[in-house]
Amino acid sequence: MAAKDIASLCGINCRLCGQYLGKRCKICQSEESKRDCEALKCVLEIEKIKSCFDCEKVAYCKKRGRAIDACLVIRPGRKLAPGAVYVLTGSRENAMNLLSKHVFMGKSAAVFTDREPKALAREFMLEDTKIYPLASGKPKSGEISINDIDKIKDVFGGEINKKDIIVLDGLEALQEANSWQKTLNLVSFADKKILKSPAALLIVTDGLAEGQKNHVKDMAADSKIKKIIKSISNPNRMEILAHLQAEGKSTFTQIYKKLGYTVPPKLSFHLKVLRDSRAIEQDALGVYFLSDIGAELGSMLDKIGKSIEDVEADSLAHEKEGYIEKWDERYQWYIRRMSRVNMESVPVIADVKNSLEIIFGEKVTRDILQTTLKEYIETERKMSTADQKRMISEIAFVHLVDSIPLVEAIDWADELLKKHDLKN
Known part of the structure; x- marks a missing residue:
């Protein structure tokens, strides 16, 4: 009971x-x-x-x-969005009641907890829910050692594409058995993994000190903010948000026609980025609409648009004052640095640059690379294999399709991916 x-x-x-x-x-x-x-x-x-x-x-x-x-009559509540992270700062009982409500309504779940699984299942009607006990002693069958963070990560990674909801409970016990930094690393891992999965993540902070709860909340918020900012950094995606803000709901075809697209994959790419950031959602019929976050962003589009105009004007002024030389210096510095620490990305970037200069010329290529590589050059961040694939795909479906036929843009991307063993 x-x-x-x-x-x-x-x-x-x-x-x-x-x-x-x-x-x-x-x-x-x-x-x-x-x-x-x-x-x-x-x-x-x-x-x-x-x-x-x-x-x-x-x-x-x-x-x-x-x-x-x-x-039992369940009150309808807010739906847990796939790929979203919810930091629950109330009692553990309230967190488990929230989970129980969604399980009762047909959602599948997995729970990582330091509580005894049979008692937890009985108290909150979770008999059919997969519960992974985090054992403080030698783990028995079905248990995971609370000290084995790597094992917890492995099991977590295996569940996120199978379940609708993942619950990370027992943070207090985890930090006592390991350290607060290792516990935060686990939370950060879970936060990043969940973003592109079909599951929602519930992080239960009951038992932590107030400062620790705030730390977890800030970490989750920072991750969400970065993804949202990246998703609206492209004017085309801002235009989609503005359209949905004005129209309420729209089908793919309606957006395609209203915003003047001529190549379906280009619109599909932008919609996917916005969906991944949770700025937009789709209903059961596939119709697009703004999420709560997207609606708030939509109300700020006028201000954002003005700031973009200011930035563009400022960029033109800088270009007259030697901004091109400054960009070239930073680009060359980044390439030299990556030659020492991330050698595999250098030939990929070089081939992209050379092929784009043949199609567009030097000035347009510089503009494309500024947009695509800005985040990496400013932070001197290495490009992972996934980053390299994403760069090629984004250039093909956002930039190339406006200048060459879609088939040729796909061939361009395919040839580069094959050449640098990035197909898989």
């Missing part, structure tokens, strides 16, 4: 129920319930048991299942 003061003989979590919360509950042991509830009648008929959990048939009892379906 979820709470000692609720006499729920079938083990139902009454605190999830809109009838109970709204004080409209029939109450388990009322005369009406004794007459209508299958589970209650069964418990009262068997002298040796006091609740469904005393019965050996509880795991597969159809009477109990029907009784719960008839009794």
Whole structure:
């Protein structure tokens, strides 16, 4: 039972129920319930048991299942978005009630916790949920050592594409068994992994000091902000947000025609970036609309547009004052640095630059590379294999398709990917 003061003989979590919360509950042991509830009648008929959990048939009892379906009324709540991270700073009980509500509505979940799994499952109706106990001693079958952060990461990575919801609980025990920095590293790993997965991540911070809770919240917020900022850094994507802000909802075809696209993959690329950042969503019919975050961004588009105009004007002024030379210096410095620390990306960038200069000439190529490589050059960040593939794809479907046929743009990207073994 979820709470000692609720006499729920079938083990139902009454605190999830809109009838109970709204004080409209029939109450388990009322005369009406004794007459209508299958589970209650069964418990009262068997002298040796006091609740469904005393019965050996509880795991597969159809009477109990029907009784719960008839009794429990779930209030509709906010949907957990795939790829989103939710830092829960309230009690662990509230966090598990939230999970239980979504599991009851058909979502699959996996829970990493330091709590005893059978007790957790019984209290919050999570009998069919995969629970990974983080054991402080030698782990038994099905358990993970709380000190084995790498193992936790491996199991977590294996679950994110199988489940709708992942719960990371027991941070207090994790930091006591390891260190706060190692625990933060695990949280950071989970945050990054979840972004491109179909699962939502619930991080339970109950038991942590207030400063530690804030640290976890800030980490999750920073990650989300960076992704959103990157998604709206392109004027084409800002235009899509402005369109959805004005129209409310639009199909792919409506956006395609309204914004004057001529190549479907280019629009698909921009929509995917916006979806990945959670700025836009799709309904069951595939129609696009602004998320809560996207709506807030949409209301700021006028200010953002003005700032872009200012930046563009400033860029032109700088170009007259030797801005080109400054860019060339930074580009050459980055290439020299990567030649020492990230050698495999240098020939890829060189081939991209050389081929673009043949198509566009030096000035347009410089503009494309400034847009594509700006983040890496300013932070001197290495380009991973995934980054290199993303650079080639973005140039092909955002820049090349406006100047050459789509088939040729695809061939251009395909040839580079094959040449540098980036196809897989």
